[in-house]
Amino acid sequence: MSSPGDQGVCFVGTREAVVQAGRVVRRVHGRDVLVLHHQGALYALDLHCYHSGGPLQEGDIEEFGGRLCIVCPWHKYKITLAEGEGLYQAVNPLVKPLRPVWCSKGVKQRVHQVTEVNGDIFIRLDDSAGAVESDHYQTEEYRAKLVQP
Ligand code: FES
Structure with a gap:
Protein backbone atom coordinates (compact mmCIF):
# COMPACT_ATOMS: atom_id res chain seq x y z
CA MET A 1 0.00 0.00 0.00
CA SER A 2 1.57 3.26 -1.10
CA SER A 3 -0.02 6.64 -1.16
CA PRO A 4 -0.75 7.71 -4.73
CA GLY A 5 1.74 10.26 -5.93
CA ASP A 6 4.12 9.45 -3.11
CA GLN A 7 6.47 6.99 -4.76
CA GLY A 8 8.91 6.74 -1.87
CA VAL A 9 6.35 5.72 0.77
CA CYS A 10 5.44 2.11 1.50
CA PHE A 11 3.18 0.34 3.96
CA VAL A 12 5.13 -2.08 6.15
CA GLY A 13 2.43 -3.54 8.40
CA THR A 14 0.44 -2.77 11.47
CA ARG A 15 2.44 -1.61 14.46
CA GLU A 16 1.32 -4.72 16.30
CA ALA A 17 2.64 -7.00 13.54
CA VAL A 18 5.97 -5.15 13.22
CA VAL A 19 6.52 -5.13 16.99
CA GLN A 20 5.69 -8.81 17.19
CA ALA A 21 8.04 -9.69 14.31
CA GLY A 22 10.82 -7.45 15.64
CA ARG A 23 12.41 -7.32 12.19
CA VAL A 24 10.71 -7.00 8.83
CA VAL A 25 12.37 -7.01 5.40
CA ARG A 26 10.66 -5.20 2.52
CA ARG A 27 11.58 -4.38 -1.05
CA VAL A 28 10.46 -0.79 -1.50
CA HIS A 29 10.59 0.57 -5.05
CA GLY A 30 13.52 -1.71 -5.83
CA ARG A 31 15.35 -1.17 -2.56
CA ASP A 32 15.81 -3.82 0.15
CA VAL A 33 15.03 -2.28 3.53
CA LEU A 34 15.16 -3.63 7.06
CA VAL A 35 12.56 -2.29 9.49
CA LEU A 36 13.17 -3.15 13.09
CA HIS A 37 11.65 -2.53 16.47
CA HIS A 38 13.92 -2.15 19.46
CA GLN A 39 13.07 -0.90 22.94
CA GLY A 40 9.90 0.83 21.78
CA ALA A 41 11.45 2.58 18.78
CA LEU A 42 11.23 1.78 15.07
CA TYR A 43 14.15 2.10 12.64
CA ALA A 44 14.56 1.51 8.92
CA LEU A 45 17.83 1.15 7.06
CA ASP A 46 19.24 -0.49 3.96
CA LEU A 47 19.24 -4.25 4.41
CA HIS A 48 22.71 -5.01 3.02
CA CYS A 49 25.72 -3.86 5.04
CA TYR A 50 27.79 -1.10 3.44
CA HIS A 51 31.04 -3.02 3.98
CA SER A 52 30.43 -6.11 1.90
CA GLY A 53 26.69 -6.61 1.68
CA GLY A 54 26.21 -8.63 4.88
CA PRO A 55 22.67 -9.51 6.05
CA LEU A 56 21.85 -6.92 8.69
CA GLN A 57 18.56 -8.63 9.50
CA GLU A 58 20.70 -11.19 11.36
CA GLY A 59 22.76 -8.63 13.29
CA ASP A 60 22.72 -8.15 17.04
CA ILE A 61 21.80 -4.79 18.50
CA GLU A 62 24.23 -3.35 21.02
CA GLU A 63 25.23 0.03 22.42
CA GLY A 84 23.56 4.86 9.66
CA GLU A 85 27.01 5.94 10.81
CA GLY A 86 29.86 3.47 10.85
CA LEU A 87 31.61 3.41 14.23
CA TYR A 88 35.15 2.39 15.05
CA GLN A 89 37.39 2.53 18.08
CA ALA A 90 40.49 4.67 18.21
CA VAL A 91 43.10 5.68 20.77
CA ASN A 92 45.06 8.89 21.00
CA PRO A 93 48.68 7.71 21.44
CA LEU A 94 49.58 11.05 23.02
CA VAL A 95 47.12 10.62 25.89
CA LYS A 96 48.18 8.22 28.63
CA PRO A 97 46.83 5.91 29.81
CA LEU A 98 45.64 4.80 26.39
CA ARG A 99 41.88 4.77 26.31
CA PRO A 100 39.90 3.66 23.27
CA VAL A 101 36.99 5.88 22.29
CA TRP A 102 34.23 5.29 19.76
CA CYS A 103 34.48 7.47 16.67
CA SER A 104 32.31 7.90 13.59
CA LYS A 105 33.32 7.27 9.99
CA GLY A 106 30.27 9.28 8.91
CA VAL A 107 27.07 8.00 7.31
CA LYS A 108 27.74 4.72 5.55
CA GLN A 109 24.33 3.03 5.63
CA ARG A 110 21.30 4.77 4.19
CA VAL A 111 18.53 5.13 6.78
CA HIS A 112 14.89 5.74 5.99
CA GLN A 113 12.06 7.50 7.79
CA VAL A 114 9.52 5.46 9.72
CA THR A 115 6.09 6.90 10.45
CA GLU A 116 3.02 5.56 12.18
CA VAL A 117 -0.47 6.54 11.06
CA ASN A 118 -3.43 5.14 12.98
CA GLY A 119 -1.51 2.05 14.03
CA ASP A 120 -0.04 1.39 10.59
CA ILE A 121 3.70 1.64 9.92
CA PHE A 122 5.04 3.26 6.75
CA ILE A 123 8.54 3.92 5.56
CA ARG A 124 9.62 6.77 3.36
CA LEU A 125 12.78 6.09 1.40
CA ASP A 126 15.63 8.50 1.87
CA ASP A 127 16.20 9.96 -1.57
CA SER A 128 18.69 12.62 -0.60
CA ALA A 129 21.30 13.39 -3.19
CA GLY A 130 24.80 12.04 -2.90
CA ALA A 131 25.97 8.48 -2.73
CA VAL A 132 25.93 6.48 0.48
CA GLU A 133 28.14 3.39 0.55
CA SER A 134 25.24 1.00 1.16
CA ASP A 135 23.74 2.09 -2.20
CA HIS A 136 26.26 -0.20 -3.87
CA TYR A 137 24.39 -3.29 -2.66
CA GLN A 138 20.96 -2.17 -3.87
CA THR A 139 21.40 -3.34 -7.44
CA GLU A 140 20.07 -6.33 -9.36
CA GLU A 141 23.68 -7.24 -10.10
CA TYR A 142 24.43 -7.62 -6.39
CA ARG A 143 21.21 -9.53 -5.69
CA ALA A 144 22.12 -11.98 -8.44
CA LYS A 145 25.47 -12.61 -6.72
CA LEU A 146 23.68 -13.22 -3.40
CA VAL A 147 21.77 -16.23 -4.70
CA GLN A 148 24.77 -17.87 -6.34
CA PRO A 149 26.58 -20.63 -4.41
FE1 FES B 1 31.53 -6.90 6.46
FE2 FES B 1 29.10 -6.21 7.15
S1 FES B 1 30.88 -6.02 8.30
S2 FES B 1 29.71 -7.20 5.37
Missing part, protein backbone atom coordinates in the same frame (compact mmCIF):
# COMPACT_ATOMS: atom_id res chain seq x y z
CA PHE A 64 28.67 1.50 21.67
CA GLY A 65 29.72 4.85 23.04
CA GLY A 66 26.13 5.42 24.14
CA ARG A 67 24.73 4.84 20.64
CA LEU A 68 22.50 1.97 19.57
CA CYS A 69 24.03 0.01 16.72
CA ILE A 70 23.34 -3.04 14.64
CA VAL A 71 26.37 -5.30 14.42
CA CYS A 72 26.81 -6.92 11.04
CA PRO A 73 27.09 -10.69 11.42
CA TRP A 74 29.79 -10.99 8.74
CA HIS A 75 32.69 -8.82 9.98
CA LYS A 76 31.14 -7.17 13.04
CA TYR A 77 31.00 -3.61 11.73
CA LYS A 78 28.90 -1.38 13.95
CA ILE A 79 26.25 0.83 12.34
CA THR A 80 24.17 3.33 14.32
CA LEU A 81 20.49 2.58 13.97
CA ALA A 82 19.29 6.17 13.90
CA GLU A 83 21.85 7.71 11.52
